[in-house]
Amino acid sequence: MSTTRNPFTSEESPAAGVVIEDLSKNFGDHEVLKHISLRVEPGEIFVLMGPSGSGKSVLLKHIVGLEEATSGRVLVDCRDANNEETREKVRMALVFQAGALFNSMTVYDNLALYPREHRIATEAGIREKVERALQILSLEDTASKFPSELSGGMRKRVAIARALVMEPQLLLYDEPTSELDPVMAASISEIIGTLRDEYHVTSIVVSHDRDLALSIADRVGLLMDGELIALETPTEMRASKDPRVIDFLNPRIDVKNPRFKKLET
Template sequence: MTTAQQTSIEKEPVRVKIDNLSKSFGEQVILKDIDLDIAPGEIFVLMGPSGSGKSVLLKHIAGLEMPTSGTVTLNSAETSDPDTFAKTKIALVFQAGALFNSMTVFDNLALYPREHRLYSPQKIREKVMSTLRILSLENAANKHPSELSGGMKKRVAIARALVMEPDLILYDEPTSELDPTMSATISEIIACLKKEVNVTSIVVSHDRDLSLTIADRVGIIMNGEIQAIGTPTEIKNNKDPLITEFLNPKIDLDNPRYKTLE
């Protein structure tokens, strides 16, 4: 290997492969025969109606749920093998954000590297501050989460995930409860991180604009089954009535009729 190659490859993003995965909770079948192959470095967006099984599928990838049948592999290691998670660093950005309110933003970010003694205190400080800068949060370092807007809290949650230097980031509804402008900002951040950090990203969302803008590929899940999968263009051109109705709900908020209500 040449020196140039050695310095350019810092880490390998993860390939996520799901084969024949089914999941039931008691009698209730939640996921049915899911097959997915997500490429290293890809932004894969999983869309679908509420209750269709998106979060449950994401939890399988994180190893927080185990399949009733079938497998999830990260690179070629199965999630049923606990060693898999020692080899793959996964960051979760969940709906609620779950920041510690008693700590400053800086301390929320520093918690993981401090607890795992990853770096010297000086190096942790540099990493936390440079990550906050990527997300335009450097002025929030000494604030507490309760002092931040909803959009800032989401960015802090993303920053905290990034400080872990993950190989795989899983986002569950990163733009829920945000106004359209802040949703667009979060979308830009997810797309930008793909360039700045060599990482595979899986985003669960029912935000059509986010999904069709940032995704390399989109998967649509309905009633626990993958109904369609493809590039945003392929998905937009999909003629399946279930898909077109999901992507273009009957109440069209852009319709001039609705503008008069404002």
């Protein structure tokens, strides 16, 4: 069994796998997810790609138990994702697209909030966990700063550090490289890969960033219009003959399109 080497103690805990079985989700008459089935193995980096509006974030919400399926189910570590007991038994952490940091709190207090509220350690123990997480993300100098004093890339790293303090078995990322320049996006991608390699945390990454997906993923799923049209390794996806996969990975702009002529006038 793959294990998560706890970066803050010497304990080990099993990395959590995810199984999605024939999952569909409707909002009114609109079918957002259509019979999705996939398995994410413990310790794997799985990247879910797709254009905006394809249902990626909705699927992520089902995994963390924030949405109930219209049909089908999601199992996290063999437990129903919508069961309150699952959220108590399986340590899951979500890195939000915008970071979701509290602007009125310092970086240190943002990271210390969860263990303080849940009383999972003494204040000295919390300090050790926070300082260790900041060290892993090379953020030692930011502890006393407020989120507003940080760049977008640093806020993303702080959000990842906050997730690490929760000692997760399953780490989920919602568009972790959005709104970042290419250099910082590459840095975040490296961090995700390093956390898997060093601590064997199961990682599910929702992104439309093909460079991130094809560089760090063990497997990639491509979601379009609520359907999972491809589920392959990066090598297999690069070699795909499916025109939908080819068009997504290698978008082309038709400069002869009449819409471009209108922009020129």
